[in-house]
Amino acid sequence: MGTIPLAFTPWRPAGRARVLQRRAVPTESPSATGSTPSPATVVPEPRAVASDGWFLAACCLGAATVLGVTLQLSNGTLREDALEGLSMTLALCGVGVLVSRVGRWDSLVEGGLTLLLAGGLVVELHQWCMNHPGFYLQLNGPWPYAPFYWGLAAQALVVGALLASSDRLRPWLVPLLLMVSFSVGVWLLRTSPSPFIDVFVFQAQGSEALLRGHNPYAMTFPNIYGHAHFYGEGIVQNGRLMFGFPYPPLSLYFSVLGKVLGGDPRYAQLVAITLAAGFMAYARGGRLAAGAAALLLLTPRALFVLEMAWTEPLLIGLLAATVFCACRYPRALPYVLGLLVAVKQYTVFILPLIPLLTPLRGRQLWDWLWRAGVTAVVVSLPLIALNPKAFLWSVAELQFHQPFRTDALSYLSWWVSKGHPQPPVWIAFAGTGVAIALALWRAPRTPAGFAASVAFVYCVFFALNKQAFTNYYYFVLGALCIAVAARTPAEEPASRV
Numbered sequence: 001m002g003t004i005p006l007a008f009t010p011w012r013p014a015g016r017a018r019v020l021q022r023r024a025v026p027t028e029s030p031s032a033t034g035s036t037p038s039p040a041t042v043v044p045e046p047r048a049v050a051s052d053g054w055f056l057a058a059c060c061l062g063a064a065t066v067l068g069v070t071l072q073l074s075n076g077t078l079r080e081d082a083l084e085g086l087s088m089t090l091a092l093c094g095v096g097v098l099v100s101r102v103g104r105w106d107s108l109v110e111g112g113l114t115l116l117l118a119g120g121l122v123v124e125l126h127q128w129c130m131n132h133p134g135f136y137l138q139l140n141g142p143w144p145y146a147p148f149y150w151g152l153a154a155q156a157l158v159v160g161a162l163l164a165s166s167d168r169l170r171p172w173l174v175p176l177l178l179m180v181s182f183s184v185g186v187w188l189l190r191t192s193p194s195p196f197i198d199v200f201v202f203q204a205q206g207s208e209a210l211l212r213g214h215n216p217y218a219m220t221f222p223n224i225y226g227h228a229h230f231y232g233e234g235i236v237q238n239g240r241l242m243f244g245f246p247y248p249p250l251s252l253y254f255s256v257l258g259k260v261l262g263g264d265p266r267y268a269q270l271v272a273i274t275l276a277a278g279f280m281a282y283a284r285g286g287r288l289a290a291g292a293a294a295l296l297l298l299t300p301r302a303l304f305v306l307e308m309a310w311t312e313p314l315l316i317g318l319l320a321a322t323v324f325c326a327c328r329y330p331r332a333l334p335y336v337l338g339l340l341v342a343v344k345q346y347t348v349f350i351l352p353l354i355p356l357l358t359p360l361r362g363r364q365l366w367d368w369l370w371r372a373g374v375t376a377v378v379v380s381l382p383l384i385a386l387n388p389k390a391f392l393w394s395v396a397e398l399q400f401h402q403p404f405r406t407d408a409l410s411y412l413s414w415w416v417s418k419g420h421p422q423p424p425v426w427i428a429f430a431g432t433g434v435a436i437a438l439a440l441w442r443a444p445r446t447p448a449g450f451a452a453s454v455a456f457v458y459c460v461f462f463a464l465n466k467q468a469f470t471n472y473y474y475f476v477l478g479a480l481c482i483a484v485a486a487r488t489p490a491e492e493p494a495s496r497v
Helices: 054-074 080-098 107-128 146-164 170-191 198-211 249-262 266-283 287-297 302-307 312-328 330-342 345-356 362-384 388-401 411-417 426-442 447-463 470-485
Strands: 024-026 042-044
Touching: 054 080, 054 107, 054 287, 054 447, 054 470, 080 426, 080 447, 080 470, 107 146, 107 287, 146 170, 146 287, 170 266, 170 287, 170 302, 198 249, 249 266, 249 330, 249 362, 266 287, 266 302, 266 312, 266 470, 287 470, 302 312, 302 470, 312 330, 312 447, 312 470, 330 345, 330 362, 345 388, 345 426, 345 447, 362 388, 426 447, 447 470
Parallel strands: none
Antiparallel strands: 024 042
């Protein structure tokens, strides 16, 4: 495999992406030598950098909007209308990835996509008024929702200014949007300090155990539900859950930081989703990138995901950081990617999609992957080594004992609800394998193509799985928004480097 030429700069730290076109350049001027250059003196320029067609961005915008409304309909549980929304989302994801090379990016198309984005934001703002932002809010005073609605109105005003402002003003408005969104998140955490969900118990008690010097993977948790419907056979004994912290060590580290710095492990998720929006807005810059960040922050069930302490915001934050590094700081990319694959069990499906993220091939790619792998091992090994058997049981083996959930938003649950027998689990893995192959075949070799492929692959995986709820699809929605923010502009003339 060949090496990457020194002049090959696929993603620049600033400005619009420049595309280098292949052409012959003589090493000497013909007028100086009096003769034409020989073939040996012709130096070809590097190949052009692929751009993302407008069609990919349009499909991702549409899919993110539809999925956000779908999750609002039933909070991510099985319903006929929610299943229809999931099918539409999956179709838009698939078409966007498979037909991504349709069209070119130009100013006229960008204006149309801005209108589409504005429409999606209006739909999201309307959905906020159709349901409560959380389930376990403890509200006081004559106007208990006043801070929430004031914050929502402020976000709407800032988003409108972002879409209407000039390129010079827009970078200064993004921090304002992040601050307002973060403030609304703080209000949610303070008004819902103790959500009735096991995930919150895992993070709170797991963090406390680690801070006391105990191994969180060798502990047990109380069964707060009083029944075993949500757990596999034999998992509940004498009112205790017979497993330790059920997420990888990096997720636990983030929970500890949230507990120490904010008194609540969910502050880690709030910071992660805020940073994710910042990474998105500055990955490429421009109106659509800032709008895509706003689309993520304003998705109707965002505060619900935060309230329930689900860990997908950590995954979205690291995916956004990974794509940001691919666009701006390629040297840091393998290390951030290593953190991404180490934060959640199912990130294993991201590994086959790495060729879409980097132009490196052959020996250079293996050297790059080695750095990512070492990073993942370094952040995970200290806690794994304490008790490997307990770690494997709590993080890996336990997943295969989880029961089939008939209320999950998946095609398998719908099939069972119609009176059919429970399908085999391997269907989800087979479908995911097909989705990965299709993405590698047709998706653009760009950061946006990588993020869109992640959304497509995981949408297939969750839609065919035995468990699939709001938090799972929230990750898909985040990947869709990241794909829009990281889109590569169409080819434009570039000077030599």
